[in-house]
Amino acid sequence: MLDDIIQSYNEAVFETDRMAALNVVDRALAQGVTAEEVVFKVVIPAIETMMSLIASDPDANLAQHFMTSQIAVEVTEKMLPKFRNSPEVVGRVVIGTAHGDLHSLGKRIVMGCLKAMMVEVVDLGVNVSAEHFIDEAVRLDAQVIGISAMMVHTAMGEEGCRKVRARLQERGLTDRIKLVVGGAPYRFDPNLYQAVGADAWAEDGINAAKVIIELIREVKRHDTP
Amino acid sequence: MLTANHSNQMAVLTVHVGASVTCLPFGRGRSVREILDLFGPRVRAACGGIGACGACVVRVLRGEVNPLMPAERLRLDSAAQARGERLACQLRLLGDLAIRIDHPPPPSVWTTIPMEDLCPVSSEQPAAIRYKYGLAVDLGTTHIRLSLWDCGSRQRMATRRGPNPQGVFGADVLSRLDAARIHAAELARLVRDALIDALRDMLARELGKVTPLLADVGRVMIVGNTAMLTLLTGAGYDTLIDPAYWQQPISCQPPDWQAWQQAWGLPNAEIVLPAPVAGFIGSDLVADLIATDLVEGPPGSMLLDLGTNVELALWTGQRVLVTSTPGGPAFEGVGIRHGMPVQIGAIYRVHGIDAAFSCEVIGGVAPQGFCGSGLLDGIARLLENGALKPSGRFTVPPGTEGYRLDPDNPRTAITGHDVDAFQRAKAATAAAMGTLLAVAGLEWSDLQRLCICGSFGHHLDLSLAQSVGLLPPLALSRMELMTNAALSGCEQALLDGAGMARFARLTHLMAPVNLSMRGRYDDDYLDHLRLKPISLSQNQTIK
Numbered sequence: 180m181l182d183d184i185i186q187s188y189n190e191a192v193f194e195t196d197r198m199a200a201l202n203v204v205d206r207a208l209a210q211g212v213t214a215e216e217v218v219f220k221v222v223i224p225a226i227e228t229m230m231s232l233i234a235s236d237p238d239a240n241l242a243q244h245f246m247t248s249q250i251a252v253e254v255t256e257k258m259l260p261k262f263r264n265s266p267e268v269v270g271r272v273v274i275g276t277a278h279g280d281l282h283s284l285g286k287r288i289v290m291g292c293l294k295a296m297m298v299e300v301v302d303l304g305v306n307v308s309a310e311h312f313i314d315e316a317v318r319l320d321a322q323v324i325g326i327s328a329m330m331v332h333t334a335m336g337e338e339g340c341r342k343v344r345a346r347l348q349e350r351g352l353t354d355r356i357k358l359v360v361g362g363a364p365y366r367f368d369p370n371l372y373q374a375v376g377a378d379a380w381a382e383d384g385i386n387a388a389k390v391i392i393e394l395i396r397e398v399k400r401h402d403t404p
Numbered sequence: 405m406l407t408a409n410h411s412n413q414m415a416v417l418t419v420h421v422g423a424s425v426t427c428l429p430f431g432r433g434r435s436v437r438e439i440l441d442l443f444g445p446r447v448r449a450a451c452g453g454i455g456a457c458g459a460c461v462v463r464v465l466r467g468e469v470n471p472l473m474p475a476e477r478l479r480l481d482s483a484a485q486a487r488g489e490r491l492a493c494q495l496r497l498l499g500d501l502a503i504r505i506d507h508p509p510p511p512s513v514w515t516t517i518p519m520e521d522l523c524p525v526s527s528e529q530p531a532a533i534r535y536k537y538g539l540a541v542d543l544g545t546t547h548i549r550l551s552l553w554d555c556g557s558r559q560r561m562a563t564r565r566g567p568n569p570q571g572v573f574g575a576d577v578l579s580r581l582d583a584a585r586i587h588a589a590e591l592a593r594l595v596r597d598a599l600i601d602a603l604r605d606m607l608a609r610e611l612g613k614v615t616p617l618l619a620d621v622g623r624v625m626i627v628g629n630t631a632m633l634t635l636l637t638g639a640g641y642d643t644l645i646d647p648a649y650w651q652q653p654i655s656c657q658p659p660d661w662q663a664w665q666q667a668w669g670l671p672n673a674e675i676v677l678p679a680p681v682a683g684f685i686g687s688d689l690v691a692d693l694i695a696t697d698l699v700e701g702p703p704g705s706m707l708l709d710l711g712t713n714v715e716l717a718l719w720t721g722q723r724v725l726v727t728s729t730p731g732g733p734a735f736e737g738v739g740i741r742h743g744m745p746v747q748i749g750a751i752y753r754v755h756g757i758d759a760a761f762s763c764e765v766i767g768g769v770a771p772q773g774f775c776g777s778g779l780l781d782g783i784a785r786l787l788e789n790g791a792l793k794p795s796g797r798f799t800v801p802p803g804t805e806g807y808r809l810d811p812d813n814p815r816t817a818i819t820g821h822d823v824d825a826f827q828r829a830k831a832a833t834a835a836a837m838g839t840l841l842a843v844a845g846l847e848w849s850d851l852q853r854l855c856i857c858g859s860f861g862h863h864l865d866l867s868l869a870q871s872v873g874l875l876p877p878l879a880l881s882r883m884e885l886m887t888n889a890a891l892s893g894c895e896q897a898l899l900d901g902a903g904m905a906r907f908a909r910l911t912h913l914m915a916p917v918n919l920s921m922r923g924r925y926d927d928d929y930l931d932h933l934r935l936k937p938i939s940l941s942q943n944q945t946i947k
């Protein structure tokens with residue numbers, strides 16, 4: 180039965196048909212599938228399949244990326260209150276767009292994937308200064324700062340990731356807070372993330388969630404020797 | 405089957421230069437020089453095509469031609485006539501014709517803008533103008549367009565269109581602004597040299613003299629997007645990429661006019677740059693408003709200038725809401741697998757019944773790729789026949805090669821990536837229109853007039869643009885297509901003694917809207933990614 184549900188859910192997401200996807204979930208719940216199963220057996224694997232499908236599919240488009248994560252968040256948020264035990268949160272991330280950059284869509288997709296994969300995300304919004312990134316990460320005790328930059332000059336410029344890295348170093352926070360970047364310019368030049376001082380980058384939402392979870396684990400290992 | 409549309413008014417002009425051969429299908433009746441100035445290898449010329457200079461000699465190889473004209477008897481001796489020599493400006497295309505140019509001029513990037521792409525300018529004289537010649541310039545990111553005027557008689561002496569040479573520093577505005585951090589002087593020099601080169605080309609070819617006439621040029625008026633203006637003058641480009649400056653006027657006046665006059669060799673020219681409105685809203689948009697008389701029309705009139713950077717204006721009756729949005733270069737055929745500019749070989753229209761498509765190709769030759777309007781038509785036709793779904797996905801994945809409109813021609817293929825690029829561009833545009841309307845408290849159905857300018861030119865098929873959701877489904881009578889509107893507006897202001905005041909008055913009415921500060925823009929953008937008509941009754945209240 181679960182296989183059936185998984186397949187129809189995947190199809191709906193692939194066709195960016197939000198209503199159809201939500202119907203599948205309702206039907207599943209009605210048939211006795213638990214909220215936990217919906218999230219862990221249907222939604223999360225679906226994002227993974229979808230992202231890898233999309234990544235290898237020359238025809239994949241932005242609407243698909245977006246709907247994949249959007250539907251996932253919607254379903255996850257609906258399911259969470261139905262969980263018998265509150266799920267274990269992996270860790271916490273603050274995310275925003277680089278100084279000077281107002282492109283928020285990429286960040287929204289990444290947030291969706293993170294939420295669906297049980298990472299707590301705090302949105303710092305757009306055009307975020309280096310100081311604000313760090314102040315908020317410290318205040319909220321986040322393990323990772325995520326910076327999204329869609330334009331060449333905001334991805335490479337002095338006011339973005341480079342400055343966040345410099346401030347982290349000045350304040351001796353490099354082991355406590357990891358820095359991850361994403362956005363089109365990092366895809367064009369896969370070494371750019373290192374040049375601007377980030378610990379990692381990811382090319383899409385699901386990989387973003389994966390590398391971020393990795394980094395959170397790294398920080399936590401460091402914290403609890 | 406794919407066919408190039410030939411009407412019986414068409415004839416083919418075959419041009420031999422050295423070892424190269426060019427075929428130019430064209431309407432009958434035009435002079436050979438006209439045709440060559442628009443598309444071709446050029447002939448030498450030193451007069452406005454009136455048979456006065458005798459420079460435009462070509463040799464007829466075969467074909468039907470008009471009899472020798474009086475000017476030709478005067479300029480060509482009997483030996484030349486016996487060799488079949490003619491003056492290209494006097495020679496008309498009556499049927500298929502083959503010619504050879506034995507002494508071609510050095511190659512040039514400049515071509516003439518077709519007459520039908522220009523707006524007529526009224527002959528009434530609004531104010532006395534004290535100088536003889538004036539130059540109007542629309543400085544675009546990709547192309548530069550210019551026209552030279554005899555201001556006294558209000559006659560357009562010549563037009564030119566050519567590439568912006570800054571293209572070597574990157575196709576889009578931001579990469580050029582970025583390059584300016586290091587190469588500002590070089591960027592400015594490139595484009596300044598290009599402008600004077602175009603002017604000299606016009607004077608030499610249409611008036612036969614250059615240096616003595618330069619002193620008669622009394623005014624040069626330049627409009628363009630803000631980035632291009634700052635790069636031209638070398639002032640203000642560094643503030644442009646800072647969001648703090650977007651809704652503010654940006655100064656881009658050159659520090660020293662005299663240096664320009666000197667460098668250009670135009671001792672008497674007043675060089676005028678109407679100020680741009682804000683960060684990404686240039687004086688070209690103001691010129692568009694002049695050309696379309698937008699604020700003379702009813703409230704609810706909108707102007708859309710489609711290009712890599714889409715600019716929009718909405719007249720509310722009190723003010724003009726203006727904004728810009730990065731459509732991306734898909735509208736100009738850039739970043740598309742088989743994309744190309746509007747030039748010979750570009751598919752610019754696609755017709756289709758069931759699975760058979762027929763393409764109209766510029767110059768009527770075999771298709772080499774799509775320009776913006778061809779891509780739009782292609783996508784709309786694929787959607788119509790079900791090969792493409794509203795999600796932008798193909799019903800049967802065509803693979804990386806894409807879907808060929810003509811199974812026999814790989815250059816007629818549209819890929820999934822092309823469709824995605826188009827979806828993003830049209831979503832950015834439609835969402836921007838919707839947001840402006842919402843800011844004004846209007847619905848789509850309140851739109852009284854929609855003027856569409858920019859990269860598609862007159863090739864845009866309005867109904868197809870409606871079917872994919874680029875334009876709202878208004879009655880076609882409310883929509884107008886205009887080519888070269890920015891140049892036309894600049895021309896009008898150039899010829900009007902009070903031209904700068906017109907710019908100032910319109911700029912004063914303008915209220916820039918920053919789309920990234922409008923929460924709904926994001927959601928609208930995602931909604932508009934789907935390839936489907938815009939719903940006129942969509943709720944417009946601001947979230």
Ligand code: B12
Binds near residue numbers: 289
């Ligand atoms: C939509 C859009 C806008 C909207 C933004 C709306 C919004 N709220 O986001 C508006 C209209 C406001 C806008 C404004 C501008 N834009 Co804009 N915009 C675009 C457009 C069309 C789409 C960008 C986008 O959202 N992509 C969608 C996301 C999902 O893309 P993605 O990269 O695949 O995202 C994935 C990964 O990158 C990764 N990821 C993303 N972030 C992160 C973060 C982390 C931490 C990680 C790990 C991963 C990660 O995961 C994502 C999900 O899978 C592009 C052109 C295009 N066709 O792509 C131009 C584009 C980005 N814009 C551009 C420009 C020039 C501008 C403007 C300067 C122009 C103007 N007219 O004002 C302004 C600048 C605004 C500013 N200061 O930021 C240029 C940039 C050129 C350059 N060389 O850098 C582009 C490329 C268009 C172009 N070709 O000219 N824009």
Ligand code: FES
Binds near residue numbers: 452453460491493494
């Ligand atoms: S005689 Fe033909 S252009 Fe001058």
